[in-house]
Amino acid sequence: MNLNLIEMKKVLILTWSLTGLLFLASCSDDDDNVTQTPEDLGLKSEYTVDRLRILDIDLNTVSYPNAEFEWTIKSKTTQEDSLTSTGKDFSFISLYSGTYSVTLKVKNGGETIEKQTYITVEKETGSYSPYIAKVYDFLPAIGQFTNDLPKWAEGDTRESMIAKASVITGSSPGTISLGGYGGYVVFGFDHSIINIQGERDFKIRGNAFWADATPGQKAGNCEPGIILVSYDKNKNGIPDDEWYEIAGSEYHKSETIKNYELIYHKPDPNATPVPGAEGWQTDIQYIRWTDNQGNTGYKTKNSYHKQSYYPEWVSSPTLSFTGTKLADNYIDQSGNGTYWTGKSYEYGYADNAPNNDEASNIDISWAVDKNGTPVKLAGIDFVKVYTGTNQEAGWLGEVSTEVNGGYDLHIIN
Ligand SMILES: [Ca+2]
Ligand SMILES: [Ca+2]
Ligand SMILES: [Ca+2]
Known part of the structure; x- marks a missing residue:
């Protein structure tokens, strides 16, 4: 072959180009190894x-x-x-x-x-609802309203109970009970709740109220639930992303226990006498619990609520919950067991203050990661609430967080 110089250059350029394309194609799965130029930050215009x-x-x-x-x-x-x-x-x-x-x-x-x-x-298509739009998960712990709020019926499964817990969605919500320590619900909205700096961003409604007998004190029916938030970082529409705890007023206190684990042990239905049955005298030793702090005790059963307090759709003989545990907040104000009140914690908990109180509003800026380091979240998509105390308040029974809806404070009006 007899090529002149110009033709030779053309061939070389073509060969180099093809080599370059092949090289790029072979490296396309391995971008980390491509040396970046200072301009190559991946920021779009x-x-x-x-x-x-x-x-x-x-x-x-x-x-x-x-x-x-x-x-x-x-x-x-x-x-x-x-x-x-x-x-x-x-x-x-x-x-x-x-x-x-x-x-x-x-x-x-x-x-x-x-x-x-x-x-x-x-501007979005359609219009957003400020209210809870979807319940993703629900598992109450032992409680006098477990199997009752929402009501369990023969044949109900975890999935159907999650569907029943969806009464907390929308503008006319119903109430669900999370039972004793650890019982939880996970819900979300049809948009992301923006974290506006210096403002509280969303409200979780419960059934807390101030007691008449404690004028001037923030106490009454207050059953604080711990709140976690997350946002849909992997954009798959479900709450499988990292959770951040809302560090409420008790978060840094020495009596608050982190990485707490509580295990409930299902009563043996064949035991004699049958736990909870008519004439059974040991309702104060109804369901045994153990924790990872070396403690053990019992959840009680009272005469007002006769159904099983162990979620009927759970076949496992134990139920285990982990998280942060708050100090007991109920005291026997009468001294003779007739009158119990729960102290309200200052901020950052669910079902801890009346729905018209500022303390039922939550600031996303209070969120911390699992090491307790504050995180700066632009907004959130999902919320988890679980009962934060493990206490029996005499005849009132277990202290259990209730959830009765919730909404985005920035678009409620
Ligand atoms: Ca905020
Ligand atoms: Ca996700
Ligand atoms: Ca309550």
């Missing part, structure tokens, strides 16, 4: 998201292992820049539609790279 939906921007930061990141967003109202995040990843949510200008500064060694992007927030 614009993004679009619906109102009250969380947009996650995850940067490619392989070539910036030690860089510092600063995200600032220009306020639509004041036109001032506000620093919103200092992590490599950025979550954005807005209550209002419009276009937002976002500046990213990457300080890497001595140099600072500045990049700009725009987020267009569109």
Whole structure:
């Protein structure tokens, strides 16, 4: 073959191009090994998201292992820049539609790279409901309203009981009881609840009230439930993401126990006498519990509620719950067992203060991770509530959190 110089160059360029394409194709599954140029952060020039939906921007930061990141967003109202995040990843949510200008500064060694992007927030299709939209999970612990709120019927399963617990959704909610320590419900909304700085963001309704006999004191029927929040980080629509505990007023107190575990032991239905049956004298030793602190005790049964207090649809002989445990909050105010009141904790719990009290409103900014480190969440999609104490309040029975709906405080009006 006899090629002149120009033809030879063409062949070389073609060969190089083909080699390059093949090389890129073979590496496409292995992006981590591609050396990034400083420009290659993966930040797009614009993004679009619906109102009250969380947009996650995850940067490619392989070539910036030690860089510092600063995200600032220009306020639509004041036109001032506000620093919103200092992590490599950025979550954005807005209550209002419009276009937002976002500046990213990457300080890497001595140099600072500045990049700009725009987020267009569109009005959602239809309109959002402020109320709880869906119940994802429900498992009450031992309680006098277990199998009653909601009512269990022969043939009911975990799934059908979750469906029955959905009475807490919507604008005219019903009440469910979570039973004693650990019993829980998981629910969500049809949009993400925005975390507005300096404001409480959502309310969980219960059936707490102040007692007439304790004027001026925040006490009465207060059965605090611990609240966890999460957002749908993996965007699959279900609450399988990391949970963050709302660190309420008791979170850092020494009497609050973290990583608590309580196990309830199902009574033997063939025991003589039959636990809970007519004439049975040991209702104060109805269902035995043990915990990981070396304690043991019994849940009681009272004469007002005759049904089984162990969830009927659970076949396992033990029920185990883990989480944070709050100190007992009920005291026998009469001294003779006739009058019990529960002290309300200051903030951050469910069913701990009347529904018209500010203390039933929750600030997403109180959330902490499993190590107790505060997390900065742009918003949340899911909420879990579980009964936070393990106490028998005399004839009142177990202290058990009730949930009676809830809503997003930012769009309720
Ligand atoms: Ca907030
Ligand atoms: Ca998820
Ligand atoms: Ca209650």
